[in-house]
Amino acid sequence: MTGAIPLLQVFDMPTSIHFYRDMLGFEVYQHSPEVETTEGRFFHWCWLRNGAVELMLNTAYDSNERPPVPDAARWAGHSDVSLSLGCADADAVYAELTAKGMALEPPRTSPHGPRELSLRDPDGYDLCFRS
Template sequence: MKHKITGMAPLLMVYDMQTSLAFYCNVLGFNLIESAGPQDDIGWVLLRLNDIELMLNTQYEKTDRPDNQELLRNDHHGDVCLYFACNDIDGLYQSLKSKDIALKEPYITGYGWQALDLTDPDGFKLSFHKPMHTF
């Protein structure tokens, strides 16, 4: 029997849910679809942007969260990168710059695609790609 797998939604563990929600919703344009927990202590969310789904979960319970983000924890994300398809890398770059997001200019990858890289508030790498040729 074959199982029909219809999607995937990465789950990112975040330090501050409100900061992460502001980044993913206000900066990147995701919509909040579902959440768990009271408004002042949301512990989990499902976000959607077009056909892309992403889940965020708080790393700590509200009462256990340290005052500052543990930088060593962010270092462990170094091998995680979320890749997004984007048909207008230059437009995205201008939009993010207008929102005071720190990022480098778009570049052409070694495999010939245009790319734009940035880091979210928890240190996760995000890369937006566009093929420079048609298949």
């Protein structure tokens, strides 16, 4: 094996792209063709990169099939998923994200040593920045 790239199902791709690209600094490395739907114009799948971290996003619904609001039972399961992201300085990540307007609890030192900053993405996945 040479690596792993998590694939996350998302409710609203434009919201997720804003979060990962504009807030967390990921670049959209590749994506499927854009589609025009009743939900708007977007692509259904993308591959994101930020340094050595790679992540893929895929819409949970096909074009014109997304319900008006997320199904609470389906999305509640995302709270069990946590992505651990290495970073140079969790406190610097905290400062950068709060400067962008994110309301976050400050990083803490975990019982096993690293500084950790935990937050949730728009779909409820836990992201833990560790330094």
